[in-house]
Structures are given as C-alpha cells and as structure tokens.
Amino acid sequence: MPEIPEIETVRRQLEATIVNKQIKLVEITREKTFNVPIEEVLHHLEKTTVTRILRRGKIIILQFNQPISLLFHFMLEGYLKYLNPTEEFEKNYQLMLEFTTGEKLYFCKMYLGYIHLEMTTDLDQITEIQELGPDPLDIDFTAAKFQQMLTRRRKMIKPLLMDQDFIAGIGNTYSNEGLFLAGILPDRKASELQTGEIQKLYSKLRQILRESINLGGVRDTAYSSSDQLTGGFTPELKVSYREGEPCYVCGTPISYAKIGGRNAFYCTVCQH
Template sequence: MPELPEMENYRRMLNQKVAGQTITEVQINREKSINVNPVLFSSTVVNQKIVTVNRRGKHLLFHLDNGQVLLLHLMLGGWMYLGTEEDKPNRTIQVRLSFGHHHLYFIGLRLGYLHLYSEQDVQKELSPLGPEPLDPPFTAQAFLKLLGDRRGKIKSKLLDQEFIAGIGNCYSDEICYHAEIKTKRSIEDIKENERNQLYLSMKHVLLDALKHGGYMENPFFKGDDLTGGYNNLCLVYDREGEPCKRCGGTIVKEMISSRKTFFCPNCQK
C-alpha cells in the first residue's frame, strides 16, 4: 500500500506534470471507485483546471478551479500512470482523467477511491487524521507529548492514522529497525531516550524513502527512473530470511494485529 513517501512522490510529480492543465474527458470503468453519480462526476470535473495537488497522510487532493476537490486514496494495490494510450500499462483501468492526448490512469482501485467533495466536506473527511510527521511543527517535543502514556504495541500505534498520518506497514517496520526497537514492544516499556531515537528514526526513514522515490516499483510515467528506488534499500520490510545488514542476524516475519511484520530479533531490543 502506498504510504507517505509514495504519495508525496506522486504529489510532487503531479504538480510538475498536470497542475495548470484542464481535464478534457473523464472515463469511469468502475462506479464503485467514485462516490457520486458518474454523470454528475463527469459534468463537475470535465473542463476544470487542476490548480494544485496537495497531500494529507496517504491521501492526495486534486484542487479544481471550480472549488471542488478530488480526494484520492489508493489503498492496497492502487497506483497511477501518466501517459498516452500507446504506452499505458496492460492493466485494468478503473478511472481515467484526460488532458488532451495524455491521460492519468488510476489502476488497482479495488479498495481505493477517487471521491468528489467540496472544499469544506473534504476537510471534514480528513479531520480525524493525526499530525504530519515531516511537518516542521511536529518536533521531538510534540512527538513525546503525543506518545505520552499511551499503551499497546509501538507498531500498532505507528499504523494508527489518527495518531500520526501517513505511516503504514513498510515504514513502521523500517522506523523501528532504524531505532533498534522491536515492533512488538509495548509503548509503556519504551524509555525516553528510545522515544527520542524513534522520533529521529521516523524523520530519517521517511525522508530517505522520499529521496529515493518510495518502495512501490511501478513507474509513474515513461522514463520515470525515481519511483520505486527505495524498494532495494529497505532493510527489513519483505526481507524475511535475509541477513541483517547491521548485525548479521536473520530477518524474521511475524504477524502483529493481522499485519505482516519484519524485524531483526538480534539487534532490535
């Protein structure tokens, strides 16, 4: 599932490629991927310019010049491709936004969605989300205060979008590995110095993943050599049975709250 680095990577590229362009046509192949009648969706979106694309947690917000917002959540298996009919992926397309001869394809939206909201309604929709971990106001002090006397496993809390927005299964594992903290540690057992390290690790991992285009491998456009660059840099996620690059131990996989979890039992305390 795309997480903060993947969605921020998309946001940056979308603002370079489609911001300021007018949507000339909409194709909806799966009505469940949208939240209003297809005719209303199309009539509201076609001939509108994309003013800018913002991100909130794992969501992208396409702001149109009529004040409406397209809210995207890719969920599990979702991705995007920008190109022509000639170079599009041989995959099922759920929704397509056209900009003349170029199209933005939304692929794998079986669980994800592209919903249409007013500016006011989209803010209500996103209001439960927690703080953005890369925003400057989210300091170490703010993180320590947020963590407070909460209970439960640290991995489960990092996955809680109402706690912190944007972290998912991959980066929760990578953050805990970098901090040398086991993903199943109870929050109440994590000391203050470890909490500070957890904060620093969160910043480091997310920024490093963003720098390398995230871990999702599907390119965003023909010639895209950035997207997916972090996949081979993951140190524990999806690396079961491989040697730990820090201590030489073996990476293991366990289930925590029905989520696949990868860690090194030797050097994560």
C-alpha cells in the same frame, strides 16, 4: 500498501505533469469507486484546470480553478498511469482524465481504494482528512508532541505507528524500518518507551521517510514511460521482507512475526 514516500512520489510526479492542464474529457467505468453519481463528477471536472496537488497521510488531493477537491486513496493496489498522446493503454481503469494537450491520466485498481469529489478546497472541512492523525513530516509534528502522544498509549508500538488516526501515512514497511533504526522491538508497549528511545524513533522515522521520498519509495509501478524515480528506495530496506537473511549490522537472521495482526520484520539483537 503505499505509504508516505510512495504517495509523495506520485504527488510530485502529478505536480510535474498535470498542474495547469485543462481536463477535456472524463471517463468513469466504476461508479462504486466514487462518493457521488457519475454525472456529478463529469459536470464538475470537465473543462476545469488542475491548480494544485496536495497530500495528507496516504491521501492525494487534486485541486482546480473551481471550489472543489478530488481526493483519492490507493489502499492496497491502486496506482496511476500517465500516458502521452501516442501511447496506448490496455489495462482496466476506473477513471480516466484526458487533458486538452492530449495526455491521459488513468486511475487503476481502485477496487479497495476510493475517489471522492468534495465541494470545498478547505481540507479541514473534509471528513476523510479530519479523521487522520498528524503527518510525521509536518513542521508542527515535533519530538515533544510525539512523546506526548505516546505517553498513555498501552498499545504495542508497531501497530500504533500504523494506526492512521494516531499518525497518518505510515504502514508496514516504514514502521519496520524506523523501529530497526531506533533499536526498538515492535512488540514494546508505547507507554513503556524511554524518552531517549522516543526521540530516536522520532528522528529515524522522519529521516527514513525523507530519504525514501528522495529516492522514489519502494513501489514498482512506474507513473509514466519516462519515470526514472519510482522504486529507488527498495535496495535500501534494512529488515522489511528480509526474513532469514543476515542483519546488515550484526549478521543475525532477520525475524518475522505477526504483531498486532501486522507483518513485523526485526532483528532480535539490534532491537530491544
């Protein structure tokens, strides 16, 4: 599932390609992906101009020159494809936005994900956003706040980091990588972590999320034919998907286990 770096990579590409473009035509092939009837989506989106692209956790929010927001969540498989007027698209899609300039934006494999139309631009009024924990890259997400959040949590640290109500936007990959860099085993109880470990985890998590954003995350689905960014962080992964391969630091084979139902990759020597 895409996490903050992959979603932020998509957000940045949307920002670079569709802001200030006017929607000419909207096509929907699957009403179940939406929270409102098709007619309502068409009514509100056609002829509107995209003004802003925001992100909260794993949710991207499109805003327009109208008091509405279009939220979408990819869940496991969803992705976007942006095509020039000369390019053909043959895959299935659930939503297509055609701009007056001729480019088309396709929303694909949204079967587990969703696209929601909300009648406000105030994100604090939107339930899907209200339910999220803090975004780890927010300015007000401080080390002190992180420590305070962890104190009374008896859950294991790996599944806790992936709990979207606790912190928004971290999944399997970056919880594995952050815990490795911080030297913490994934099954440690959150409430038993020492202050120094919490501070290290805080700074390593933010560092790796930023580095991955700069390199385009670990996804393999390109946004457009000119996309040179997506997936550039994949060779940088230290433990994820490396079961049995030698740890880059100590040479011990990387371990894999299900921890709290989640896929944990870790080094039994570098992590304690």
